[in-house]
Every structure is written in C-alpha cells, then in structure tokens.
Amino acid sequence: xxxxxxxxxxxxxxxxxxxxxxxxSAEKMESxxxxxxxxxxxxxxxxxxxxxxxxxxxxxxxxxxMQRLGGxxxxxxxxxxxxxxxxxxxxxxxxxxxxxxxIIVIRHPLEGSARLAxxxxxxPVINAGDGANQHPTQTLLDLYTIKKVKGRIKxxxxxxxxxxxYARTMRSLACALAMFDADLTLISPRGLEMTSDxxxxxxxxxxxxxxxxxxxxxxxxxxxxIYICRIQKERFEDKYEAEKMQKAFRITPEVLxxxxxxxxxxxxxxxxxxIDPRVDEMKCAKxxxxxxxxxxxxxxxxxxxxxxx
Amino acid sequence: xxxxLKVKKxxxxxxxxxxKAGLGKKVLDILGIGDGFSNTTxxxxxxxxxxxxxxxxxxxxxxxxxxxxxxxxxxxxxNATWNVIKDFKxxxxxRIEIPDMLEGILKxxxxxxxxxxxxxxxxxxxxxxxxxxxxxxxYCERLFDLKDVL
Ligand SMILES: [Zn+2]
Numbered sequence: 205x206x207x208x209x210x211x212x213x214x215x216x217x218x219x220x221x222x223x224x225x226x227x228x229s230a231e232k233m234e235s236x237x238x239x240x241x242x243x244x245x246x247x248x249x250x251x252x253x254x255x256x257x258x259x260x261x262x263x264x265x266x267x268x269x270m271q272r273l274g275g276x277x278x279x280x281x282x283x284x285x286x287x288x289x290x291x292x293x294x295x296x297x298x299x300x301x302x303x304x305x306x307i308i309v310i311r312h313p314l315e316g317s318a319r320l321a322x323x324x325x326x327x328p329v330i331n332a333g334d335g336a337n338q339h340p341t342q343t344l345l346d347l348y349t350i351k352k353v354k355g356r357i358k359x360x361x362x363x364x365x366x367x368x369x370y371a372r373t374m375r376s377l378a379c380a381l382a383m384f385d386a387d388l389t390l391i392s393p394r395g396l397e398m399t400s401d402x403x404x405x406x407x408x409x410x411x412x413x414x415x416x417x418x419x420x421x422x423x424x425x426x427x428x429x430i431y432i433c434r435i436q437k438e439r440f441e442d443k444y445e446a447e448k449m450q451k452a453f454r455i456t457p458e459v460l461x462x463x464x465x466x467x468x469x470x471x472x473x474x475x476x477x478x479i480d481p482r483v484d485e486m487k488c489a490k491x492x493x494x495x496x497x498x499x500x501x502x503x504x505x506x507x508x509x510x511x512x513x
Numbered sequence: 514x515x516x517x518l519k520v521k522k523x524x525x526x527x528x529x530x531x532x533k534a535g536l537g538k539k540v541l542d543i544l545g546i547g548d549g550f551s552n553t554t555x556x557x558x559x560x561x562x563x564x565x566x567x568x569x570x571x572x573x574x575x576x577x578x579x580x581x582x583x584x585x586x587x588x589x590x591x592n593a594t595w596n597v598i599k600d601f602k603x604x605x606x607x608r609i610e611i612p613d614m615l616e617g618i619l620k621x622x623x624x625x626x627x628x629x630x631x632x633x634x635x636x637x638x639x640x641x642x643x644x645x646x647x648x649x650x651x652y653c654e655r656l657f658d659l660k661d662v663l
Contacts, residue, residue, distance in 0.1 A: 214654060293631050316627035316652025320634055335625050337654050401656040 208511035211322035211329045214338045215376050220383055227348050229504035229513060230497070236272055237500040245512045246275035252305035253279030254297070255332070256288065256312040261473065261495070262332050262341075266309050269502035278305065298324045307510060310334075328509045336372050342472060343376040345501040347384065349494040350429055353468045357384040363427035365391045365420065366453060366478065367435045368398040373472045374433055375402050378414070382406040388414035391423035393449040396439060420453055424463050430455065431470045434478055456480040460488065470494050526552070526574040528596040529586065529609075534559050536590050537569025543585045543663075544573075552576055581618040587611045588646055588659060611643045619648075619662045626653035638662070 205225060212218075218226075236243045251270040255263050258281050267277045288297060294317055301308060302325045310321050311332040318331030318338070333339040350357050362381055368374045368390055378398060381388060388406075390398050397416060406412050417423045424430060432455055440446035455469060457480065471479060471491040483489050507513035532540055537556050541547070546554055553574040562568040578586075583595060587609045597605040617635035621628045628636035628650070638648040638657075646659045 216654065293633075294627070295632050295634075312627075313625070314627045314630055315623060315625050316650065316654070319652050320627050320632060323634075334627075335653075 206511070207505075207508040209328055210509050211318075211331075212340050212505060212509065213318050213322055213329065213331045215340045215343045215380050216338075218340070223344065223347065223380070223383070226344055226501065226504050226508065227351060229508055230344075230348050230500040233272075233500035233503040233507070237269070237496070237503055239272070242274075243272060244274035245507055246270065246273040246510060249273075249275040249307070249510060250305040251275055251277045251279075251506065252301050252308045253277055253281075253332075254301060254308060254310045254312075255279065255281040256283050256294075256310070256317075258282050259311050259333060262311065262339075262498075265495075265498040266330075266332065266502055268499050269506055272499065273503055273506060275306075275506075279309075294320060295324050302327045307506060330505065330509075333372070336370065338376060339372055340376070341498070341502055341505065342373055343380050344505070345494065345498040346373070346377050346431070346470065346472075347380055348501050349470060349490065349497045350381075350386075350468075352497060353490050353493070354428060357381065357386050360386050360428040361389060361426045362386045362429045362431065363389040363391055363423050364398075364431050364433075365423070365455075366433040367396045367439060368392040369396045370436075370439065371433045374398070374431075377431065378402055379405055379409070382410040382412040382414075385410070385412075388412065389423050389427060390414045390416045391420055391453070392418065393435065393453060394418050396435065420459065421462060424459065424467075427463060427467055429468045429470060430463070432478055433472055434476060450477060454478055454480065455483055457482050457486065460486070463488075523572055523574050523598045524601055526572065526598050527576050527578055528573075528598060528603075529571040529590075530568070530594045530596060531562065531565060532569040532571065532590045532593045533565065534567035534569055537571055539589050540569075540571050540586055540593075543589060544578075544582055546573070581616075583609055584612050584615055585618055588615075589663070591643070611640055611646065613640055614638065615640065615648065621650045621653060621655075622657060622661050623650065623653045623655050626650060626655070628652050 235241050253263055253266055270277050298321045307328050309330045309332050310318050313335050315335040315337040318334045322329040331338055364374050435450055437446040467488050468490045469488050473495055537558055555572040557570040559567045560570055591611050593609045595607055595609050596603045616637040621636045637651045641647050641649050647656055649656045
C-alpha cells in the first residue's frame with residue numbers, strides 16, 4: 205500500500221488501513237518532530253501553503269512539519285494582498301502555484317474548494333479546511349492523540365461534547381472513530397445534536413449506534429475520552445440562552461470529579477471558556493499534547509504522499 | 514392494444530412510458546417542455562396499466578433524449594421506460610434506471626459550495642441511496658434529498 209501522489213481531501217477518501225499507515229508512520233516521526241534528531245528526507249522540496257483565510261495554528265503546524273522534514277515552505281495567508289483580491293479564481297491560482305512547489309496545502313472558506321484544487325493540480329493537494337466541510341489532518345491528529353494517550357481506539361467510550369450539529373471537527377471525527385470501532389457518546393445542547401446524515405453514515409458504514417444525550421453528567425460518567433469543542437453564541441436565538449448553554453456544557457474540576465480517574469480531555473483549540481482554566485493543570489488535560497501531535501502526523505502525511513517514506 | 518396504436522401515431526420521436534401516475538407533468542417540466550417548445554407533445558394521464566395500476570405517458574415528436582435528460586427523468590420517475598420511435602416503429606426500448614452519478618445537470622443547493630462560485634466546473638453528485646433518492650455533492654460533500662436539488 206502506498207499513498208504516493210495521493211491528495212488528502214476528505215477523511216471519507218481514506219480506507220482504514222491507509223489511516224493506520226499514516227498513524228504508524230507518525231509514530232516514527234515523533235523524535236524528529238521534537239527536534240531530537242534531524243531529518244533531510246524532503247530536502248530540496250517546497251510546500252506551498254495557500255491560506256485563503258487565516259488559521260495560524262494549522263499553518264504553523266504544517267510549516268513546522270515540512271521544516272522538520274528538511275523541506276521548505278512558501279505561501280500566503282489571507283487574500284487581501286494576493287491576486288485573488290483582483291478577482292482571480294481558484295483554478296487559475298492553483299495552476300500558477302503548482303508550478304512553484306511540490307505539495308499544496310490549501311485552506312479556503314468555500315466547501316469543495318480543496319477537491320477542485322486537487323482536480324486542477326498535478327501536484328498532491330492536502331485540504332487544511334474547506335469551510336464547514338472537511339479538515340482531514342485534524343481528524344488524523346485527533347485519532348493519533350487518542351491512540352497515543354490511551355494506547356488504542358477500539359472499544360473506548362469516547363464522548364463528543366458541544367456543538368455536534370455544525371462543528372466540522374466533530375462530524376468528521378465521529379465517522380473516523382466509528383471506523384476504528386470506538387463506542388460513541390454524543391452530548392450536545394438541544395438543537396445542536398449530530399445530524400441524521402452523519403448518524404446514518406456511521407450506522408450504514410460501521411454498524412455503530414452512538415448513545416445520544418443532552419445531559420452532560422449522564423454522558424460523561426463512562427467516558428474514557430472527552431472531546432469537547434466550542435459552542436458559538438450565534439447558534440442560539442438569544443444571548444441569555446447561549447450563555448446558559450455555554451455554562452451547562454463546560455468542563456470543570458467539579459464535572460470531572462464524576463468521571464473516570466483516567467479520563468483524557470481533548471480539544472481542537474483554540475479554546476475560550478468551554479474548559480475551566482483549572483483543568484489545564486490536571487493530568488487529564490491532553491489538548492496541548494494534541495496540538496504537538498499535529499506535527500508528526502503532518503510530517504508522516506507529507507513524507508508518504510511525496511513517496512520518500 | 515389501444516395504447517400501442519397511440520404509440521404508433523408518432524413517426525419519429527420519443528415515448529416515455531410507465532411513468533407513475535401524476536408524475537407525467539413533472540417529466541415535461543424536467544425536459545423543459547412548456548411555453549416556446551414547438552414539437553408536438555402529448556401527455557396521457559392515468560392510463561390503466563397492468564404493471565403499475567395507473568400510469569402517465571409522455572410522447573414527443575422529433576425529439577431524442579440526451580443522457581443528462583434520461584438521468585434527470587430517472588430521478589423523479591424511476592422504472593419508467595424509454596422508447597425511441599423511428600418511422601412509426603419502436604427501434605429502442607429501455608428501462609430508465611437511476612444512475613450512480615449525476616454530472617452537470619443539477620445545481621448544488623449549498624450556497625457555500627465551490628460549484629456555485631466563479632470556477633469553471635460542473636457540479637456532480639453521487640447517488641448514495643436510490644429509494645428514496647439521496648445524493649451527495651462530490652465537492653461540498655453535503656447529502657441532499659431529491660426535493661432539495663430539483
Ligand atoms: Zn456542493
């Protein structure tokens with residue numbers, strides 16, 4: 205099995221053994237990702253990072269990954285200073301940039317933009333977020349983190365907590381976790397439940413039926429992993445209701461006292477108020493490690509699709 | 514027998530038969546047949562049928578169907594039959610089946626989909642479920658019911 209030359213656009217495009225290959229390869233990259241050893245695997249290669257909307261964390265993570273592999277990075281962030289501001293379409297931008305680099309990473313506000321870029325480009329394309337649709341490297345690093353922190357994914361009780369209706373991270377992760385045979389608990393405020401298209405995808409493809417609840421206490425008691433994301437105020441009609449929900453679906457030391465001792469808490473970051481700052485100091489807080497794991501995962505992916513690994 | 518006679522009334526053209534009763538009008542809509550269309554066209558409604566009880570039939574003179582048109586009909590009237598008439602004879606008869614993919618004939622209803630921007634691409638959909646029809650846009654990956662895209 206080889207991922208050489210492949211575009212990474214959607215987690216839906218990846219088979220389980222391909223995901224496993226990426227996760228296993230990431231493991232091999234870790235000491236290099238920490239800077240303990242030096243790699244020249246991608247010396248002379250250039251990664252183009254096209255961020256049509258800013259996402260500092262993701263861009264820095266890709267940059268670190270490419271540089272740790274010995275390669276170089278070029279690109280832009282935001283569209284105000286580029287030719288896009290003059291009205292150039294994505295197709296033309298890609299046709300230009302593919303001539304300058306070896307792999308393209310794209311983040312773009314329109315859904316399906318990365319798929320289009322991959323169709324146009326003769327160089328491999330990695331989707332770093334296309335609107336509300338997909339962000340496959342986030343899903344891969346989430347899987348990797350769980351595997352690292354818990355030693356496995358299969359059979360774990362994993363609670364997804366927050367806005368499950370709109371959050372791209374949660375929708376993709378739910379499917380990927382089902383693929384790896386985790387037991388899902390879905391906890392959300394009323395009205396922000398996981399939509400039926402994702403639930404039926406999970407059931408049809410993996411035969412899994414997640415446990416759904418609006419009650420945070422009932423949902424978290426059996427969890428081995430809690431994956432929490434932000435609930436945006438704009439999702440609610442009035443401000444009072446929004447604040448009430450943000451409060452009710454918050455992780456605090458008090459909430460955690462009801463949970464398993466070995467529970468691990470993950471978050472895609474940046475976090476705002478959904479995790480009590482006191483939790484940051486607790487051993488269950490794994491979200492900063494999670495951010496680091498993005499680097500070896502992206503290193504593995506870059507190395508695999510360029511065929512040097 | 515009676516129906517066969519009607520089919521034979523067309524010299525050259527297309528007959529779409531076994532359309533579930535009530536859907537014939539929609540088939541005409543999908544083919545863009547209305548004001549400004551000058552070919553002789555017949556819509557027969559509620560014709561008794563041994564196979565499906567009551568059916569609608571559409572007959573259009575001097576028109577052949579394109580693949581996109583057949584695919585579109587398949588979405589709303591699956592299991593209809595499509596007859597090509599030449600010189601009063603049925604020269605080709607086939608069942609209209611829902612395709613696995615639809616290219617370039619429907620617009621993605623998601624306003625944030627790249628296919629609705631100024632890019633030189635045609636939307637395409639993967640038919641994930643056939644009964645009832647559910648389609649996924651190949652670009653934005655959203656899943657739609659038929660009523661969302663027609
Ligand atoms: Zn679309």
